[in-house]
Each structure stands twice: as structure tokens, then as C-alpha cells.
Amino acid sequence: MNIHSAHSIYDHDLDKNDANYSAMTPLGFIQRTAAIYPTKTAVVYGDVRRSWAETWLRVRKVASALKRRGIGLGETVSVIAGNIPEMFEVHFAVPMTGGVLNTINTRLDADAIAFILNHAEARMVIVDPEFAGVAEQALHISGRDIPIINIEDPTWPDGHKIGSDTYDNLLAEGDENDEWVWPADEWNAISLNYTSGTTGDPKGVVYHHRGAYINALGNILDWGMGKHPVYLWTLPMFHCNGWCFPWTIAAAAGTSVCLRAVRAEPIFDLIKREQVTHFCGAPIVLSLLANAPDAMKKGISHKVSIMTAASAPPAAILESMDELGFDVTHAYGLTETYGPAVVCAWHDEWNDLDISEKARLKARQGVRYTVLDGLMVADPETLEPVPADGETMGEIFFRGNNVMRGYLKNPSSSEKAFRGGWFHSGDLAVVYPDGYIQIKDRSKDIIISGGENISSIEVEGILYRHPAVMEAAVVARPDDKWGETPCAFVGLKDGATVTEADLIAFCRANMAHFKAPKTIVFGSLPKTSTGKIQKFILREQAKGL
Amino acid sequence: MNIHSAHSIYDHDLDKNDANYSAMTPLGFIQRTAAIYPTKTAVVYGDVRRSWAETWLRVRKVASALKRRGIGLGETVSVIAGNIPEMFEVHFAVPMTGGVLNTINTRLDADAIAFILNHAEARMVIVDPEFAGVAEQALHISGRDIPIINIEDPTWPDGHKIGSDTYDNLLAEGDENDEWVWPADEWNAISLNYTSGTTGDPKGVVYHHRGAYINALGNILDWGMGKHPVYLWTLPMFHCNGWCFPWTIAAAAGTSVCLRAVRAEPIFDLIKREQVTHFCGAPIVLSLLANAPDAMKKGISHKVSIMTAASAPPAAILESMDELGFDVTHAYGLTETYGPAVVCAWHDEWNDLDISEKARLKARQGVRYTVLDGLMVADPETLEPVPADGETMGEIFFRGNNVMRGYLKNPSSSEKAFRGGWFHSGDLAVVYPDGYIQIKDRSKDIIISGGENISSIEVEGILYRHPAVMEAAVVARPDDKWGETPCAFVGLKDGATVTEADLIAFCRANMAHFKAPKTIVFGSLPKTSTGKIQKFILREQAKGL
Incomplete structure (x- = not known):
């Protein structure tokens, strides 16, 4: 009576068909939301609703x-x-x-x-x-x-x-x-995003429908967004397709509040007028809000959730956000991972810690998204995971459906990026005993001085603690004796002053002496459109000093 | 320089590999949650935590x-x-x-x-x-x-x-x-669930990893579960794998509160002791809670969300749940759709309506889950969708990744179920102008009297409105003149009394006369383990009357 096989009873007559298999695509989200919530506001832009x-x-x-x-x-x-x-x-x-x-x-x-x-x-x-x-x-x-x-x-x-x-x-x-x-196939390309490319020609990162679908849902799940978020577009949509949020907002039947320019006044105005519940941005955006006049900040009584990435939010910024009643989630990802794919998943118990301890925990990039299947910090050659000791550095590797198809017309770069069956991020991190990862540097940003590795991010972290410092970036400066030495570029807060010698002394008082910058250059820092400091420009400057 | 093709630049060198393609499976959820929240309570059972x-x-x-x-x-x-x-x-x-x-x-x-x-x-x-x-x-x-x-x-x-x-x-x-x-392939079978099968041999419904993964996430998204739900197991886990909730709770890093027997006292005890936030069950479970002594109900101040399915929750039950501060979501699905795949997605504006109007809206099964790609009510022969007039009946059809692979070792039933590229549910429904569907009957439960279709569910809805009626089921009774006539089986509330003639008169006063039952049989009703009334038994009884 039964068809029996060398394999399994499940290998027979249980194939894909149009009823039980459908290409995953975020296009279904807007179709569904428009059908169920036709009169709900989808888009706000000035007077346009x-x-x-x-x-x-x-x-x-x-x-x-x-x-x-x-x-x-x-x-x-x-x-x-x-x-x-x-x-x-x-x-x-x-x-x-x-x-x-x-x-x-x-x-x-x-x-x-x-x-x-x-x-x-x-x-x-x-x-x-x-x-x-x-x-x-x-x-x-x-x-x-x-x-x-x-x-x-x-x-x-x-x-x-x-x-x-x-x-x-x-x-x-x-x-x-x-x-x-x-799409006939969920593997079909949905979008093409060029990496900002600090040097050389930019690379075209190809996204597919499957990945866009699953990371759009990942945003809802791991940010705990719930239904009908009112999302303010502080993050450029050109950047990793706005971290997949156009599709996320469609899936969640939310509202997209558009914004041409990231300035404090319209942001606060829209938060109040549209009762914005969610927005994303680099810490520079948070800093902009934190430093806004008090009058602008008044009048917000609802909960606002912020997702930030690109660099860890400093304690002072987190404290300002706390005062505003803004809840900050720290996430991490790359263009190659559809934007955020790692999140500093919060533990309720941590709410009882003091602000500096909270900031220390929140500075960590964290753990994999629910929809990312693999995340590890490992030796870039052997792919052997590093011990979870909070000290041993390795490269961050990703694996899963929210990793790009590859670089367009660039098989050699794709092969390099996927060597060993993991996506090589180029970011260096440690793993803490609780499994949370923290980025220490980009591979190419590490400074090697007298044979010792110095994390530029660690030095920057100390500089940020100085009350006069608004922004800081540390790069390698070639040195005959040491090979390289740390060179800091520092922007000061309005009206603040500090000397090079005092700032170096401050660093030496707070970290191993060999890690302290040997040179400090004051001035504003060159940034990419997404608020990332362009270290390759500073590296060139440091060479010329 | 570029490899050009007759097709597209995206057809080259952008293939699947271990880094960018991973079989979707709910198994990753428990691995992740155990890594991130190792000390959080996963399972409670009596004194076991x-x-x-x-x-x-x-x-x-x-x-x-x-x-x-x-x-x-x-x-x-x-x-x-x-x-x-x-x-x-x-x-x-x-x-x-x-x-x-x-x-x-x-x-x-x-x-x-x-x-x-x-x-x-x-x-x-x-x-x-x-x-x-x-x-x-x-x-x-x-x-x-x-x-x-x-x-x-x-x-x-x-x-x-x-x-x-x-x-x-x-x-x-x-x-x-x-x-x-x-799993090497997300299409691999993960589970096998036999339909309760009202007649004939039960059919084995095969689920795959992909579907279990996506419907587990669908539960979080469409129920708006958020993180760390405390989930009480009132719904049997043997039933469609507990509507995928074992996997859902793992994904949401929640707590499973186990329960051997569905009785009001332990349910209320656990809701209070464990601060249960979510549970599922047929309306019979809600009825059990609504009819519990007041003392048992006291002392719940937190929000509790209930998902109910199998039949529409009557207004009186919804009102009781409201008084308890319990929020009821009405969902619908079949074993073949991994449990719930349709939900009565709520509109905030509806909160302002009176209770009977809310109940009327909530009695509708609603719209497709975010992760279900197609839902329609259509002519079972032509698959032509019915007009969205709230009146024209058709069969409910599903399409998407949360539809079963098929019936095990039963290709003819599978083919029949998937004819035309849609899953044939066997449930009859109407579509309202707002796109929400409402079940009117199972195909086989429809009563044809004098050539007119009578929805057994409609007649039951009227019976449930009578203050003496605890439960009601209406089936066809063979009739020489009319072909069939509606025959009602009715269970009364404790201590309540009503005569057959009075109850028929009540029906005639509230609906078209030809739809009113011609016969009423009093007594308790036979049910399946999931609380569904077993109409096939009643149908046999009606034949013998």
C-alpha cells in the first residue's frame, strides 16, 4: 500500500507547489497593509499626508x-x-x-x-x-x-x-x-547598495528578496517594535535601504515621517507633532539632540525608541537620552548584512545598574539578530573562535540569510569575503563571557606600535571621556622607532579648551602609557554622509605630519 | 571587463554559499535564546523551574x-x-x-x-x-x-x-x-500532525522547518507579543504543535508555563503566581474562565492576552474577558496551516465601539497573517473570488509558506487539497467590504433546506444569544419534504430552563423563519480534545431521530 524507499517516507509526494511555497519578499507587506489599514497614514512629508x-x-x-x-x-x-x-x-x-x-x-x-x-x-x-x-x-x-x-x-x-x-x-x-x-525566486536581486569604500572603487552589494524580507521582520522582532510604529527618517534611505526599514514599516503597518535634513529643530518638532515612536541614527544624531537647547526638548511625554549603530553611544549621550525619556538600542551591522544584524539585547536586570555600568554594557555590539543564524569572533586565518574572555581579539564573522548575495561583478572580492563559508566583516572584536561581542577596531584601523596592537577605538573611548572633547578619531602615524604611534584628531565642544599636553596626560592617566596618543591635532573631523569619521583622510594627514 | 549575458548582471557570481544561505529552522531560536538569556526561566511545571x-x-x-x-x-x-x-x-x-x-x-x-x-x-x-x-x-x-x-x-x-x-x-x-x-534543506519535514478527522482515517499533515520557522515568527508579529512572554499552556501541544508556540516562545525568549489539565482554578492560580501574559484556547476555555467564581478571578492587575480560535468568541464571553482585563485576539487556521494563519487584526478606532459592535467585528476571522502570502474566499470550482459584500459565500483558500507540505503517503488527498495552486480549507465564508473574512460553515456542515443554504453557524449564533444557552450545535436532519431541516443540540447553563417551543420561537424572532431549527435536543455535547463540538456524532443522532 505504501510507497517505500531507501530514503524516507517524507521524500515522496510532498513537493513544492503554488499553494505551499511562495517566494519570500517584502513586497507582500505593503500589499497586505494597504488592504487591512487603507486609511492609516503611511507617509508624512511636510504638509503631505x-x-x-x-x-x-x-x-x-x-x-x-x-x-x-x-x-x-x-x-x-x-x-x-x-x-x-x-x-x-x-x-x-x-x-x-x-x-x-x-x-x-x-x-x-x-x-x-x-x-x-x-x-x-x-x-x-x-x-x-x-x-x-x-x-x-x-x-x-x-x-x-x-x-x-x-x-x-x-x-x-x-x-x-x-x-x-x-x-x-x-x-x-x-x-x-x-x-x-x-519574484519567481526569492534569491532574485531586490537592491544594490554600494559600500562607501574608504579607498578604491566602491563595491556593489547585492541584496535579495529573501534577505530583505527576513531582516525587515528581524528589525521588528529584535527592536520589539510592535504594531504601527511612527518612524522618523533620520537615517538615510540610501544607506543599506535605510537598514531595511521601508520594508519593516510596511510590515508593521507604521507611518514613515520623512525628513530632508538631519537638524535638531525639525526632529524635535516632528517627534512632538507626529508622536514619533522610533528613529535610527549614528551617535552623531543623538549627540545633536543631546546638545539642543532645553526649550526644544520640552513637551515630549510619550516613549521614543532609538536604534543607533556605527559606533558605541558614549555614557554622556545615553544619560541625556535617558533624561529625554528616549530608550536607546545599540545595533551593529554592515552594508553586507542588510544593515543591523547584531543587537545589544538588553536584560531587564541591567536597568537597576548605574548609568556608567549601563553605558559600558550598552557599548557592546551584542548578539546575533533572531534571523541571523551565525555570529562569531574568530581568527581570520583559521576561523577558530576566540575565547570568550573579553580580551582576545578576533575578526567578526556572519552567517545567515541576511548576508548579501555578494559583490556585483566582483567575484574575487566576493570569494574573499565568503572564504570558509563565513562573511568576513573586517571588524575586530572581543567576546565577553556572556557571549556579547564588542568591536575594538576595523582590521585596517589597528595601530601597531613597538609590536603591540593598539585599538584606536579604545583610545578614542578615553578621549571621549574628557569634558572638552566633542569628537575624536585615532589613527596610526608612521614612526621610525616604533613603526607606528597613535595620532589623535580631536574636535572640541563649543567654547571648550584643552592643550595637547593636558589631553595626552589625561590619556596616560587612564590607560596603558604606550597606548596614549603621541600627537594630537585639533579641528573638525571629515565624515561620511552617514556620520562615520573618514579615517582614511586622517591617516593621510597623519602621514604628512 | 564585465561578463555580459543575455540575462542580467545579477545572474553571475552571486550564488548561495554557507555564509549567505542558511536553512530556516526554529532550532536556531532555542540555541540563540539559551546563549543570550541562559538564566531566564524557560519552563515552569509545578515546583519545577x-x-x-x-x-x-x-x-x-x-x-x-x-x-x-x-x-x-x-x-x-x-x-x-x-x-x-x-x-x-x-x-x-x-x-x-x-x-x-x-x-x-x-x-x-x-x-x-x-x-x-x-x-x-x-x-x-x-x-x-x-x-x-x-x-x-x-x-x-x-x-x-x-x-x-x-x-x-x-x-x-x-x-x-x-x-x-x-x-x-x-x-x-x-x-x-x-x-x-x-537541516540541510529547510523543506525537510519537522513534524507530522494527524488531523482529528471527523470521518474516515486521519490524515498526516507534514510540516517543514521553513514553515515552522516563519509561522513561529508570525505569531509574535501578528499577536504583537513582544519579548519575554510568559505563556500558559492551555492549548494542547499535540494540536498543530501547539500552533507553533513552542518555537515562538523560544524565539521570543519567553517562559512556558506547563499545565496538565485545563481547569479554572490552576489557570487563575498560575496567571497570578507566574504573571502569565499570554495563552491560547478555544472559546470553551474562555467560557470556563468567565464562569469561574468571582473569588478566583480577583487579584490580577497585569495585562493578559488571549488568542482564541476554532469558533468565534460570543459577545458575552468577550465582555467577561474585558472585565477581567483580558485582551482577546481572534485567529483562525487549520492543522494544514500550522495552526493560526489568519487573524482578526484589530483597529484602534474599534475600541470606541460598544461591546456588541466590537463582538460583531471580532467574530470575524479576519485577514492573512503577515507571513501568509495569499488568502481568498472563492468559488471552489472556478477559484473565482467572491465579491466582498459580506453575503456571498465561498470557500476559504490559503497560499504561502505556512501551508503544509502535504498529507503523508496520501498523494490523492494532497492533490485534491492543492488543486489550482491554492489550499482548499473546506471552510465556507463571506468577505466584508473591508476585506475581513467570516466563516459561515464547514462545507459539510451547511444545511440545505428547500434548496436554500442555511449556515449552521448563523443559527448557533442566535441560539447562543439566549440567556439559558450554554452551548449549541446545529446540524442537518434529513427531511422528506425539505430535504434537510436544521436540528439544534443545546446544552443549558446550570440551573437554567427553557422549552423547545420557546427556543424555536426565540430563533424565529431573530432570523429568517426557514433558518430556525425545527427540532431541539437538550443535553451536553460531544467534543474533541481541542474543544470542537463533534458534529459528525450529532449528525448521526439527527438522522436517527
Whole structure:
């Protein structure tokens, strides 16, 4: 009666079919939310308020127009835009054609943008008026003759356009009843994000639908977001697709509060006016809020949750956030891991600790996301995990479905990144006895002085403790005797003063003497668009000292 | 420079590897939670309290022992147990061997259990002392000569064992350092659940790791569970693997509060003592709590969330739950959909409505889970969706990753269930203009009287409104003139009385006359172990009237 086999009874007649197997994609999230909560606000931008039904209508129209204009499976559509509603919409509309969304860092220069447009083989570019100038230059440099879609934004003073075609034309052309593409394979590319690349040409990180789906849910799970978050766009959407949050907010039936420029006043205004519950940003954003005038901070009585990454939030910042009633979650990830994939999962017992102890615990990057399957700190050669002693440094490795497909048209870099079946992050960390990891440095940022490794992050941590210091970055300075010595670049707080000698003495009083900087340079620090200090520039400066 | 193709730049050198592709499985959840929250309580059972570290240790030991005893890929391990810690543990330990967990309904008779053991080709059976008698009989009937593992429970008065081998032996034999099996393929079977089958032989529903993973997360997302739920096991774990909640609680780093018997007193005691935040159950469980003495209900000040399914919670029950401060979520699913896959997603605005209106809205099964990709009500022949008018009936169809692989060794039933690329639920429903669905009946429960369809659920809804009625079930009674007429079986509340004529008059006053029952039979109703009224028994009775 039964078909028996050498294998197992489960190997027979239990195959995939259209009813029981569906490609995982975040595109289903917006479809569902628009159907269930059509009148709920999806997007706020100045005076513009659009419901999920309206947003879904616009998204379908744009997808339809893109398809009619020939965008299809595996074709790149580049976008240069700020955190405006159209930028949110293309996170759905482009993949709904089968195409791949390539959001470009808006602070890149024309050469870098031209490189990306060519490397990505962009078939179309969508441009926000704020960046029309640099986009036009980039297109000229690239020599690409592709359709340009101008987003028109009445709130943007300079209405410069490249040609005459507009996003509104797409809306007018598109038919919301056209069929859109549920991916045939969840492994299909959904987006392409170029790493900011401190040196050399940027690399194109390819995301797939499966990863975008699962990390979007991971954000809800590990941040404990609940339903209907009101999310403020302080984090650029061009950055790892806004850490997957456009898709997360769609899944959670939340509201996206758009924001062109990260300034304290509009942030506080929107937190109050829109009752913002969640936002993300580098510690520099938190610092901006902490240092805002008291009057601006008043009048917030609801709970606000912040996710921060890029560097550990200093104790003083955490204390200011605490006073505001803002709850800070520290996360970590890379462009290659869809944004955050590691989180400093909090323990309720830790709430009873004093602020400095809390800050020490929260400075750690933490543990894997629920949807990340492997995280380890290990020897970069042997892949042997380091002991969990809080001291032995190793490289951070990731494994799981929220790790990129690879670098576009760059098999050698992909192979290197995936050697041994783990993604090599290039970040150096220790593991504490409780399994939480803490980053000590980027591999390339480590300073080797007299044969001893010095973590630039450790030295920076001490500098940040000095009351006059606003920001600090430590790099290696070539030295005949020691090989390298630590060289600190320091920005001071408004009105604060301190001498080089005093600051070095402060460091020596707080750490092993050989780790203390030998040189200090005062001034403001060069940063990437996401608030990361550009150490490669400082490293060049240090060489020239 | 670039490899170009007829297809797309994304088709090259961006393949799956161990770093970026990992089989989705709920087994990673317990590993992660035990690592991050080792001292947090995982399981409570009477005086037994075990942390996640202890539970994970036990799970690894049991998995190791099962492997050493030869359990491997695609082999069935059957379990007959109540909601006790060992039952929770085997949800991880068995799949960690590559084996398939077959939890058996503990209220089945020996013949039915014997059928399952044979059909599932069980290689081992794990037995709770409460069910040792029936298990022994079933094994005898089945003729299977397989290892029997006795769970020993000091709190269970009758320590009957089948043979001498015990779960403690597995714990003693197993080595927690043995490697366990992360599934090579997320499509591999994780469990086998036999449908209660109102007639004919039960069918074995096969779940895979992918579906168990995604529906476990779906529970957190759509119930808005947050982190660290304290979950009371009022729902049998043998029932669709407890609606995937063993895996959900592991993912959410919660606590499983075990419970052998569903009685009001221990439920209220545990809610208070353990500060239970969540539990699930059929409306009969809610009714049990609503009708408990007031003294028992006192002393609960924290929020308790209940998920209910199987039938719509009546207004009176919802009102009682409201008074207790219990929040009720109405969900719907089948064994074939990993338990709940549809939920009556609540709108905050609805909180302002009066209780009867709230009950009317909440009686609807609702909308698809975030992780279910398709839900429709359609013509069972043409698969044409019905209009969303709240009136036109159709069959409910599911599509997505939380739909079963199929029925074990039953390709014809699987093919029928999946015809047209949708899972045919056999439930009849309408769709309201807002897209929410409401079940009107099982296909086979519909009554056809004088050519008119009568929904048995609609008639029952009216009966439940009568103050004397505790429970009601309506089935077709064969009739020479009308073909069929509605026949109601009614259980009255303690001390309440009503005549057949009065109750029929009450129905006629509240609905179309042709729908009112022609016959009423008073008495208590036969139920399945999960609280579902067994209409097939009543149908037989009605035939004999």
C-alpha cells in the first residue's frame, strides 16, 4: 500500500507547489497593509499626508509605468534622493517590476556617482531636485544615455531638472491594475547598495528578496517594535535601504515621517507633532539632540525608541537620552548584512545598574539578530573562535540569510569575503563571557606600535571621556622607532579648551602609557554622509605630519 | 571587463554559499535564546523551574541519545504526552536528530493511535504516564515492536510504565557536546500532525522547518507579543504543535508555563503566581474562565492576552474577558496551516465601539497573517473570488509558506487539497467590504433546506444569544419534504430552563423563519480534545431521530 524507499517516507509526494511555497519578499507587506489599514497614514512629508491606500496606488502606478517603459527582471534603476515620499515608494515600485533598486549616497561626488551608474549598468535614474546638479554632472561623466526621471518637490527651492521627464509622468502613465511581479525566486536581486569604500572603487552589494524580507521582520522582532510604529527618517534611505526599514514599516503597518535634513529643530518638532515612536541614527544624531537647547526638548511625554549603530553611544549621550525619556538600542551591522544584524539585547536586570555600568554594557555590539543564524569572533586565518574572555581579539564573522548575495561583478572580492563559508566583516572584536561581542577596531584601523596592537577605538573611548572633547578619531602615524604611534584628531565642544599636553596626560592617566596618543591635532573631523569619521583622510594627514 | 549575458548582471557570481544561505529552522531560536538569556526561566511545571541553559542542555542530551539510538533523517518519533516540560523539549530534540516529531492527540482511542503509529512508521514512541494505558494497548494493536520511552512524572499519581526504558535514561546517555543536525534543506519535514478527522482515517499533515520557522515568527508579529512572554499552556501541544508556540516562545525568549489539565482554578492560580501574559484556547476555555467564581478571578492587575480560535468568541464571553482585563485576539487556521494563519487584526478606532459592535467585528476571522502570502474566499470550482459584500459565500483558500507540505503517503488527498495552486480549507465564508473574512460553515456542515443554504453557524449564533444557552450545535436532519431541516443540540447553563417551543420561537424572532431549527435536543455535547463540538456524532443522532 505504501510507497517505500531507501530514503524516507517524507521524500515522496510532498513537493513544492503554488499553494505551499511562495517566494519570500517584502513586497507582500505593503500589499497586505494597504488592504487591512487603507486609511492609516503611511507617509508624512511636510504638509503631505498619504494613507496606505494612496501610497499603494502610487506604488502600483509607478511600477506599471516603469514596466511599460521597459524595466524588467534584473535591470538596475538608480535613485539619487533624500528621505522623501518618492524614495520610500521606489523601494516597492522598482522591485515590483522585477528590477533592482540602486539607491545612491547623495553626498558622493559626480565621479563616484558616474562610476556607480556605469558599474550598475543603470537603465534609468530617478533624481531629487536637491541633487539634480551633481546627478547631471555624473551622467555627463558616465556617458550613459538613459532616461532621467525628475522628482518635483514644491518644498525644495531650486527646481532644477535634467530634461523634462518627471515622476508625476510615471504616476500619470501607470495603470494600477497592471500586474506586478511577485519574484519567481526569492534569491532574485531586490537592491544594490554600494559600500562607501574608504579607498578604491566602491563595491556593489547585492541584496535579495529573501534577505530583505527576513531582516525587515528581524528589525521588528529584535527592536520589539510592535504594531504601527511612527518612524522618523533620520537615517538615510540610501544607506543599506535605510537598514531595511521601508520594508519593516510596511510590515508593521507604521507611518514613515520623512525628513530632508538631519537638524535638531525639525526632529524635535516632528517627534512632538507626529508622536514619533522610533528613529535610527549614528551617535552623531543623538549627540545633536543631546546638545539642543532645553526649550526644544520640552513637551515630549510619550516613549521614543532609538536604534543607533556605527559606533558605541558614549555614557554622556545615553544619560541625556535617558533624561529625554528616549530608550536607546545599540545595533551593529554592515552594508553586507542588510544593515543591523547584531543587537545589544538588553536584560531587564541591567536597568537597576548605574548609568556608567549601563553605558559600558550598552557599548557592546551584542548578539546575533533572531534571523541571523551565525555570529562569531574568530581568527581570520583559521576561523577558530576566540575565547570568550573579553580580551582576545578576533575578526567578526556572519552567517545567515541576511548576508548579501555578494559583490556585483566582483567575484574575487566576493570569494574573499565568503572564504570558509563565513562573511568576513573586517571588524575586530572581543567576546565577553556572556557571549556579547564588542568591536575594538576595523582590521585596517589597528595601530601597531613597538609590536603591540593598539585599538584606536579604545583610545578614542578615553578621549571621549574628557569634558572638552566633542569628537575624536585615532589613527596610526608612521614612526621610525616604533613603526607606528597613535595620532589623535580631536574636535572640541563649543567654547571648550584643552592643550595637547593636558589631553595626552589625561590619556596616560587612564590607560596603558604606550597606548596614549603621541600627537594630537585639533579641528573638525571629515565624515561620511552617514556620520562615520573618514579615517582614511586622517591617516593621510597623519602621514604628512 | 564585465561578463555580459543575455540575462542580467545579477545572474553571475552571486550564488548561495554557507555564509549567505542558511536553512530556516526554529532550532536556531532555542540555541540563540539559551546563549543570550541562559538564566531566564524557560519552563515552569509545578515546583519545577528550569532556565533556558538547563532546558537547552536537556534538549541536546535527548537529541544526542536519540541519534545514538539510531533516529535520523526523515524518521518518525511519536509522542503521547500532556503539556509537560518533556513535551516542550521534544519539539527541539527530535528535529535536532533530523527526525520528525509526531505528537499524538492524547484523547484518541487505542485503535486510532495504533493507526497513526503504523501509518507514520514510528521508530520510537515517547509516553507520558497519564497515557501509558492507552499507548500500551495501541502498541499491542499496531503490532509495532519499537523502543518505548517512558516519561516519569512524580506529580502523576499512577506511575504505570511500558517496559523499563525512560526519558531519564536518554538524559543520562546523551552527550550535550554531540553535534546536532541543522537541516540541510529547510523543506525537510519537522513534524507530522494527524488531523482529528471527523470521518474516515486521519490524515498526516507534514510540516517543514521553513514553515515552522516563519509561522513561529508570525505569531509574535501578528499577536504583537513582544519579548519575554510568559505563556500558559492551555492549548494542547499535540494540536498543530501547539500552533507553533513552542518555537515562538523560544524565539521570543519567553517562559512556558506547563499545565496538565485545563481547569479554572490552576489557570487563575498560575496567571497570578507566574504573571502569565499570554495563552491560547478555544472559546470553551474562555467560557470556563468567565464562569469561574468571582473569588478566583480577583487579584490580577497585569495585562493578559488571549488568542482564541476554532469558533468565534460570543459577545458575552468577550465582555467577561474585558472585565477581567483580558485582551482577546481572534485567529483562525487549520492543522494544514500550522495552526493560526489568519487573524482578526484589530483597529484602534474599534475600541470606541460598544461591546456588541466590537463582538460583531471580532467574530470575524479576519485577514492573512503577515507571513501568509495569499488568502481568498472563492468559488471552489472556478477559484473565482467572491465579491466582498459580506453575503456571498465561498470557500476559504490559503497560499504561502505556512501551508503544509502535504498529507503523508496520501498523494490523492494532497492533490485534491492543492488543486489550482491554492489550499482548499473546506471552510465556507463571506468577505466584508473591508476585506475581513467570516466563516459561515464547514462545507459539510451547511444545511440545505428547500434548496436554500442555511449556515449552521448563523443559527448557533442566535441560539447562543439566549440567556439559558450554554452551548449549541446545529446540524442537518434529513427531511422528506425539505430535504434537510436544521436540528439544534443545546446544552443549558446550570440551573437554567427553557422549552423547545420557546427556543424555536426565540430563533424565529431573530432570523429568517426557514433558518430556525425545527427540532431541539437538550443535553451536553460531544467534543474533541481541542474543544470542537463533534458534529459528525450529532449528525448521526439527527438522522436517527
